[in-house]
Amino acid sequence: MNSGPIVRIEGLTRRFGPIVAVDRVDLEIARGELFALLGGSGCGKTTLLRMLAGFETPDEGRLFIDGQDMTDVPPYRRPVNMMFQSYALFPHMDVAANVGYGLRRDGVKAPEIAARVAEILKLVHLQDHARRKPSQLSGGQRQRVALARALVKRPKLLLLDEPLAALDRKLRESTRFEMVRLQEQLGLTFVMVTHDQEEAMSMATRLAVMDAGRIAQIGTPHEVYEHPASRFVADFIGIANIIALEGGGWMALRPEKITLSAARPALPQTVAGRIVDVAYEGDRSLYHVETDAHGTMTVSTTNTSRAAGDAFARDQPVWLGWSDEAGQRLEA
């Protein structure tokens, strides 16, 4: 068995007419990772995923899966399965037939197909729905059928295109944990595309932030959040106050790293301002504070006591303070 990275991408490029969707991307993904491609619409993340699946042919560059060159291999000969954003369940087949479809294509014998389908349906808690048609299932159940169908062949790589986008908020949160559990339990490598930074942060072992067809930064969620490499990344992941530094360059300062108080705090960096906007979110409050030195800054407070949400009001003069290590210096 090959011990190198499960995915190796070298200079991968894909153009659509004059638009360069993916621009000379280099990337390595290790075995057992839950890797997220994160970015806004049109950043090239979906095109990159579709090249991994084989639905798009790169114009330049090579793509290796488990050490084998897969650049020109059609999708039906790749050891890769994909879960589609729309789930793409076959409407004329029941759940068991949907899940067993890939095994049937491989010529697996009927009794074995039945056993493996039953096993995987149990894993996603759908063992009682095998005879239902997709139209008879709820959104969450369809999502799990799609996941089971993509998992049943035990692919070397599972690709997920916005796996949670079609679910409502409550279900999305529980499904996140469920998918991470499955990924760890099966020991597979997941590559997930998402535009939702919260989703990427909470699920991924590593993530790549993409912008205009290129990878802006790769790292663990912690690295990318606390040590953004550029203004783009700092701004895309979470909220960041970008402060221009004397002598060039910028600093990204997260709202929760700033102390908000009525009196001048005893911190190395302080600035006076006035609250122009308050957003009360229950667990925390966000304040927009107008400062002379850095313009409008965003500050958050955690509402650890029930009175905390009322502590500051609009138009109130306040002080902001932070320590020297609170911000990340940015070069670009």
Added chain:
Amino acid sequence: MRGRARFAFGMLAFGYAFLYLPIALVIVYSFNESRLVTVWSGFSLKWWHALFANEAMLEAAWLSLRIALVSATGAALLGLAAGYALVRAPRFPGRTLFGSLVVAPMVMPEVVMGISMLLLFVGSERLFGGPDRGFLTIAIAHTTFSIAFVAIVVQSRLADFDRALEEAAMDLGATPWVTFRTITLPLIAPAVGSGWLLAFTLSLDDLILTQFVAGAQSQTLPMRVYSSVRLGVDPQINVLATIVVTIAACALILSGWLTRRKA
């Protein structure tokens, strides 16, 4: 609310009456006793007996039925291919032209098609010594002008077909042909089926084109009816119309049932 509902039902009844009263009359009059097509003189099955004893009429009906089956099947296969190509083939030079050419027979005067078909068959007879004008030439001509109808139905069904379904199949290991067989075809089968039924109906009652390409020996049902009408109609025509309407209605119900079952 009441008044509006009554008005809506009234409009509906009027619409249906406009569409189906003539057909209902034909059916009623097929059980007429009178010799005259339009005068009711009592219930009788005698014209039904007469029609089923009318060898020439039955022979024409059998020929029409065989032609309709063959040409509808041919048109369904070729129309499926054309509709699929129009939607799925990557952009190729002349695609718009090809698209218009496929549907051209729908708007081309039948007389023009009839002449061109006749010229083709005469020419091929001279060059290759065949085919003899009759069953085969009529079936070919009907196939040609029915392809457009199937192609359009298939094309519109495929246009809103979720491509991700085919990609999912390929992702799971299905080759393009297997994907077509197991995913695409079952899902567009109702469209192909209704295209087939359309082609079948068009073939069954075509008169103009058929007259150009039919030889001296073959007479289809519409040709037979047309010539007998010129000699003066008798109520056998009503019986015939009743039978044709029944077949068409069954076909429609079948296609509706098929569509609903697949969806």
